[in-house]
Amino acid sequence: MRVGLGTLVWALIVLGGASLVGRVVHVLSVDVEEAVGDHESHMNRHSQSSQPQLKAESDHLMWFMQVSDLHLSVFQDPTRSVHLREFASFTIKTVKPAVVLASGDLTDAKTVDMLGSRQYIEEWATYRDIIQTSGILNNTVWLDIRGNHDNFNVPSLASEANFYQNYSIQGQRHQRSYMYIHKYGYDSVAFIAVDACLLPGPKRPFNFIGMLTNKEMKLLQEFETASHKSNYSVWFGHYPTSCILSPEPGIRRVMGHGLAYLCGHLHTLGGLAPNMYTRQHTGSLELELGDWKDGRIFRVAAIDHGLFSFTDVTHGTWPIILVTNPKHALFAMPLHEPLHLLRESSHIRVLIWSLAPIVEARVRLDESQSWLVLSHVEGPLYVTKWNAERYADGIHSLVVHVRDRDGREGTITQPFSLDESRPSFRFWPRALLMSNVSMFFQFLFGIMVCICVIPLCILRYIHHLVLERRMIRPRLKWSVCNTILRKLWVMVSVDRLFWPLILTAIYLPLGPWFVGEVIENHIGVVFAWGTFVNRSYLPGSLTYAYGFFQMVVFQVPLIMAVSHCIDLRFRSLYISPICSFPQYLWRHICLLIIITSQMISAYFFWLAYGTMALLLGPLRTWSAIVGLVLWYQAATAHKNLLREAAQIWIPRQQNLEAEENDFTKSAGSVDDVTQSSL
Structure with a gap:
C-alpha cells in the first residue's frame, strides 16, 4: 500500500502534537511527585514518632511574614511608602513575626516617563529609613533580597549603582544569596534567600527573567545541605521558578526538600491570575505573592509542629485569621509534613491578630454543626477541642468567625481533609508556576x-x-x-x-x-x-x-x-x-x-x-x-x-x-x- 506525502505529514503532526500534549500534562500535573533524594524521606529531618501531638500548647509554633514588590518610587504613587510605614509601625508590631521576608523589587527604578530605567538613591534611602525608624528591627529579623527592578542598569555587584549593598538590611552582609537560621525552643527553620538577578543587570525591558550561574547554584546546594541541620527549611526569592534559568540539576530540585518557595515578581498578572499557588513535582509548595505596589498585599505564614499554613492579606484588613490545624487541604504536602498529626490531634488551632483585644472567636465544622468557642492560650493562639475521627474521610469545611473589642469582624472558610483527599489547584496559576x-x-x-x-x-x-x-x-x-x-x-x-x-x-x-x-x-x-x-x-x-x-x-x-x-x-x-x-x-x-x-x-x-x-x-x-x-x-x-x-x-x-x-x-x-x- 502506498503512503502519500500528505498522510506522512499528518502522521508526523499528530505524533508531535501528542508528544507535546503529553509533556504539558506532565509539567502541569501536581500528582507526579519526583524523588529529590533519600534524605530522611523528605520529612523535614523528623521521624513521625518524634512529633508531639497537636494539643493546646503553644510549643513548636512559629510564624513569619512576607511582603513583595514594594516598588518605592520618587515619581509614582507616594502612598506606597506611606502605607509601608504604617505596615512596619502597626501591622508588624501587632503580628510580631519572628522573621519578615521582603522578596525583591524594593524600589521601582523607573524614569519619570516610565520608559527608561535607572537606580535612584532617593528610593533606596526611603526604603532604609522606613525599616530603621519604625523600630521593627529591635524585635524582628528583616530578610530582604533583590528583584529585577533593584538590578536595572547595574553593571556589577561592586558598582556604585548597586545601592542594595549599602541601603538594604542584608546587602551589607550578603551580596547575593544567603541563609539565615531562626531558632525557637528546640526547633529551627532555615530561611534560604535566592538571588537570581542577572549579572550584569541590563536596563528594562530585557531584564525580566532571572538566571543562576554554576557558582550560584553550587552555593545554593551548599545551603541546602547545611539546612539539614535545621528542622525545616523555607526558600524565598523574587522570581518564580518558571522565570529562572538554572543549570542542572535545576533550582526546583535543589529546593525540593523545603516546605515552600515564596516569591513575587508576576504581580498576579495584574489580577488576571490571583492566588498563584501550586505544588511542584518535588512535593513542596510554590507560592507567588501579590504585589504591595498596587494591591498592598502581604502574607502571614506559620509552621505549627511541622505543618505549614499561610494566608494572604490586604493591608488594613483586621482581624487576621490563620488556621494551622486542621490545615487547608489544598496545600497538604505528604512528602514534607507530618500529616498524621491532623488525624491524631485533640484541638483545633487558630492564630488570630487584631488591633484590639479579641472578644469573640468561634469555629464551625461543616454546615450542620454548631459553633465551638475558641479559647485563648498564649499570644495569637486560640484553640478548642474536637473529635478528629468524625472527619476521617473526604473533604470537609471549616468556618472561623472573629470579632474584636472595636467591632472589627472577620470570617474565613477553608476545606480540610484528614485522609489526604485534596482539591485541585487552578489551571492558570499552575501553568504559570510549573512551566518554563x-x-x-x-x-x-x-x-x-x-x-x-x-x-x-x-x-x-x-x-x-x-x-x-x-x-x-x-x-x-x-x-x-x-x-x-x-x-x-x-x-x-x-x-x-x-x-x-x-x-x-x-x-x-x-x-x-x-x-x-x-x-x-x-x-x-x-x-x-x-x-x-x-x-x-x-x-x-x-x-x-x-x-x-x-x-x-x-x-x-x-x-x-x-x-x-x-x-x-x-x-x-x-x-x-x-x-x-x-x-x-x-x-x-x-x-x-x-x-x-x-x-x-x-x-x-x-x-x-x-x-x-x-x-x-x-x-x-x-x-x-x-x-x-x-x-x-x-x-x-x-x-x-x-x-x-x-x-x-x-x-x-x-x-x-x-x-x-x-x-x-x-x-x-x-x-x-x-x-x-x-
Whole structure:
C-alpha cells in the first residue's frame, strides 16, 4: 500500500502534537511527585514518632511574614511608602513575626516617563529609613533580597549603582544569596534567600527573567545541605521558578526538600491570575505573592509542629485569621509534613491578630454543626477541642468567625481533609508556576518564524509548478480563503517583495536586534538568543517573548498588508483601475497603521537605550524602513512584475484583452498601428 506525502505529514503532526500534549500534562500535573533524594524521606529531618501531638500548647509554633514588590518610587504613587510605614509601625508590631521576608523589587527604578530605567538613591534611602525608624528591627529579623527592578542598569555587584549593598538590611552582609537560621525552643527553620538577578543587570525591558550561574547554584546546594541541620527549611526569592534559568540539576530540585518557595515578581498578572499557588513535582509548595505596589498585599505564614499554613492579606484588613490545624487541604504536602498529626490531634488551632483585644472567636465544622468557642492560650493562639475521627474521610469545611473589642469582624472558610483527599489547584496559576517561561516563548517564537517563512516558500514553489503546467492552481471552497490565497500568491510572485519578507523573518532569530547602551555607559549587542554586555553573556529569555510579539504585531500583519496592497495594484492594472478616494485609502491604510506603530516602538527604544540603539536597530528602526520600502514597491509595481500572477489568476481571454488595451493606449489607435507598421 502506498503512503502519500500528505498522510506522512499528518502522521508526523499528530505524533508531535501528542508528544507535546503529553509533556504539558506532565509539567502541569501536581500528582507526579519526583524523588529529590533519600534524605530522611523528605520529612523535614523528623521521624513521625518524634512529633508531639497537636494539643493546646503553644510549643513548636512559629510564624513569619512576607511582603513583595514594594516598588518605592520618587515619581509614582507616594502612598506606597506611606502605607509601608504604617505596615512596619502597626501591622508588624501587632503580628510580631519572628522573621519578615521582603522578596525583591524594593524600589521601582523607573524614569519619570516610565520608559527608561535607572537606580535612584532617593528610593533606596526611603526604603532604609522606613525599616530603621519604625523600630521593627529591635524585635524582628528583616530578610530582604533583590528583584529585577533593584538590578536595572547595574553593571556589577561592586558598582556604585548597586545601592542594595549599602541601603538594604542584608546587602551589607550578603551580596547575593544567603541563609539565615531562626531558632525557637528546640526547633529551627532555615530561611534560604535566592538571588537570581542577572549579572550584569541590563536596563528594562530585557531584564525580566532571572538566571543562576554554576557558582550560584553550587552555593545554593551548599545551603541546602547545611539546612539539614535545621528542622525545616523555607526558600524565598523574587522570581518564580518558571522565570529562572538554572543549570542542572535545576533550582526546583535543589529546593525540593523545603516546605515552600515564596516569591513575587508576576504581580498576579495584574489580577488576571490571583492566588498563584501550586505544588511542584518535588512535593513542596510554590507560592507567588501579590504585589504591595498596587494591591498592598502581604502574607502571614506559620509552621505549627511541622505543618505549614499561610494566608494572604490586604493591608488594613483586621482581624487576621490563620488556621494551622486542621490545615487547608489544598496545600497538604505528604512528602514534607507530618500529616498524621491532623488525624491524631485533640484541638483545633487558630492564630488570630487584631488591633484590639479579641472578644469573640468561634469555629464551625461543616454546615450542620454548631459553633465551638475558641479559647485563648498564649499570644495569637486560640484553640478548642474536637473529635478528629468524625472527619476521617473526604473533604470537609471549616468556618472561623472573629470579632474584636472595636467591632472589627472577620470570617474565613477553608476545606480540610484528614485522609489526604485534596482539591485541585487552578489551571492558570499552575501553568504559570510549573512551566518554563523562557522555553515557552522560545517555542512560540520559533513557531511564528516558521509561519512567516514556510507557507510563503511553499506557495512560491507551487507558483512555479503551476507556471510550468506541472500542477493545476488550487481552488479553495470558501471565497474568503480563495481571496487570501490570491493576495499571498500575487505577493510571492514578485521577487522584490517575497525575498525581503522572507529574509527579515529569518534574520530575527539569527542576527543582532540592536546595538546600544544596554547598561548606562556600557555598549551591548542584543540577539534573540542572548546579550553581550560588559564582557558578559546573558542567555536569551524575555527576548524570545519580544521576538514573538514582533512577529505577531508586525511581521505577520506586514505580510498580509503588503499582499493586500500588491493585490489591489494587480487588480487595478489588469481588471479595473482605482478611481475613488475610499478605494485608494483602503489600499494603503493597513500599511500606514503597521509602519506607524513600528516607528512608535522605535521611539520607545530610543528612550530606553539611546540614539545608537535607534540608528543600529534592525528590530525596530530598520524593520520600519523595510516596511516603507515594501510599501512603495507594492504601491508602484510595474505591470511586467505582475505578469506571472496574471497568467495564473486572470482568465486567458481577459488577459489578452488587457494586453491589447495596453498596446492600444501606447500606440494611439488601431489605424495608427497599421499606419506605423506600413
